[in-house]
Amino acid sequence: MKKNLFLPLLFLMAFGFSSYAQEALFRAQNIISPEILSDNSVTFRIHAPNAKAVQVTGDFLPTVKMETPMGEMDGPGKANLTKGENGVWEFKTQSLGPELYNYSFIVDGFSTTDPSNPFLIRDVASATNIFIVGGGHADLFKTNDIPHGTVARRWYDSPGLGMDRRITIYTPPGYENSTEKYPVLYLLHGAGGDEEAWIALGRTAQIMDNLIAEGKAKPMIVVMPNGNVIQDGAPGEGSKNFYKPQFMIPKTMDGTYEGAFEDIIQFVESSYRVKANKANRAIAGLSMGGYHTLHISRYYPNTFDYMGLFSAAIMPREDATGKVYNDFDATLKAQMDNGYKLYWIAIGKTDFLYDANKEYIAKLDAMKMPYEYVESEGGHIWRNWRIYLSQFAPRLFN
Template identity: 40%
Template sequence: MKNSTSKHAIFLALFASLLTAGAMAQMPQRTPTPNDTLKSPKVMDDKRVAIQIYAPKASEVTVGGDFLSGGKPVSLTKNEQGVWSAIVGPLRPDYYSYTLMVDGVRTMDPKNPVIKQGISSLENMMAVPGAETAFEDNKAVPHGEVREVWYSSGSLNMMRRMHVYTPPGYEKGNTKYPVFYLLHGAGDDDSGWNTIGRAGFIIDNLIAAGQAKPMIVVMPNGSMPMPPTAGMNGQMMNTMRSMFANDFLNDIMPTVEKTYRTLTNRENRALAGLSMGGFQTLDVSLTRPELFNYVGVFSSGFFGASIDEAETKYAKALNDPAFNKNKKLFWVGIGKDDFVMDANKKTLALLDKHQIKYQYKETTGGHTWINWRQYLNEYTPLLFK
């Protein structure tokens, strides 16, 4: 019986191999192309980076990204095999985003699966390793968890998503933790701080080094649902500001405090954001100053006409003699080449006029994640002291 079963198995295997061989013989043979072995991006020992794409029928290819510091896109050159390539750098070790343009069409690098998602676009990400990236690298330390959390927003009448970081050991204990609400900028969604922002790894490393307290970090979606034809003007900015504030105060914070083990007093709440998120941070923290003892504004300020109305809209907070006493930290950071520097300076002048105390950090660089990751790394250790 055993021998019969063995022969039957051998027969089935041979029959299957014959079927496969026959099928393969009938399939059209594919001609290999340079794309089969192409690598992109390719980081060299000297920190230069080769970006390549196989596009034999294209007539023009360029690449842009935050590694250019606001400069013009770089043109790629085409070889005889149809491979377009450019070498950029050398680059300072860090994490960068980039996008290809092929004959005027925004195109992802098909050889690079690492991406940053926005509300209406995608970008590739690349890492240039070095000692400078240690604070944001995925190290062999205890790691927290970052979850995608869906909640019902009564304010917006729709389901919304946020990313929530819980510190190492959260699931095994019953400890209550302080909460840090971290906001992204325009064009991004709640995944931004967790992808190109490296927030989970940055905070893991700070906690492991004893430089930051274990905390819950909430990264909500600050991009509001708007009509596709809506243009960005002062009125629309005010509408979006109000929509976010209502969702944040009436839906996001209650959901977090109901779902997670949080400490729910202002001494254990922090709020910070970059660009649009910095504008939202200013709005919420000056409208409801009793909620947060820690405020961070990255590359932001009151934009356009909003600076003119700020003194009236936030008069109660700005003129409150107890405002400084109830704020352990009001931190402002921006790059000297940032295009929102004018709005930042006008905002600081308003704070100065009302004797609002703040810490100010001006760095090199512009309006990029390269700066915002650094600001997060510097701001977080100051929280909940």
């Protein structure tokens, strides 16, 4: 009988590939990175036996000045890893304070994520690993054993923009099983972000779940739209499918988004159980979203009782030609005269927008427009914006 040598060969090949895959899998599992120690120091490790130099960069390191499309800004520093006998490079930090941190490796000049850490977030076009050192305000960023809300990605019709658009909406714990009506916070992202930014980078669901469970914030719906009016959804989630995200997209700050914002309010108030009045509407945003918050709340001066400007991009723009920007002083005064409960401004001391925010505050002072001002450490970073949300949300709808 003629023997079939092909089947044993296939078996050996399959066994070999399987063994290789398992070896790679187990080798990765044997490397713990990052390892958070009892004193809150953190050890990073990466297996790179042929590398000549390995560094780690992240926001747990002292900042350095770097040039960006927005000018000179603070950026993460770098630290050198030390190579061990087994080809595993290591670096141990000092004790770190409570925070959600991000980091990546640089291997022989090539930036890469940590193969031993599957937890990543995307900020514009960059993906970095994350970890949390618990305690204090960082416990708000954790998924704890408490009741949880629901995060939904919905599509809504925007007649003002002529397309259906994707939107992220958080409903508080118990929403589905109750008949109660809820207040709404409209939470806007910055340049380069989209409807995924606040839920992923901002940890909005975790922050709201924890604040509500602790009785520090009222149960509310949080609406996170896409502020890029030429997109129907985030890169990879809209009709253009997969393409590289960009920092600044055309028409994001020319008045188009602000002018069509009523489409979002109409969708929310016709699709969810909400308290559809000024006293139960809030709007806030970071950077470009702070710019949008300023102008949307002024353009619709009797719509929101709560405004939050987080590191707002308050600056003149050549493309700001839409009717939304007409009669700025008059509409701002109309907003003031209509009355509101909270106009909240927060900015980091080293934020590149610090001076512009101080100039805007001087303008509010001159017209005697009430506001609250919070000045924090740090610059134009998510670390600040997560904290601002955790400080702003408890002030709403009381």
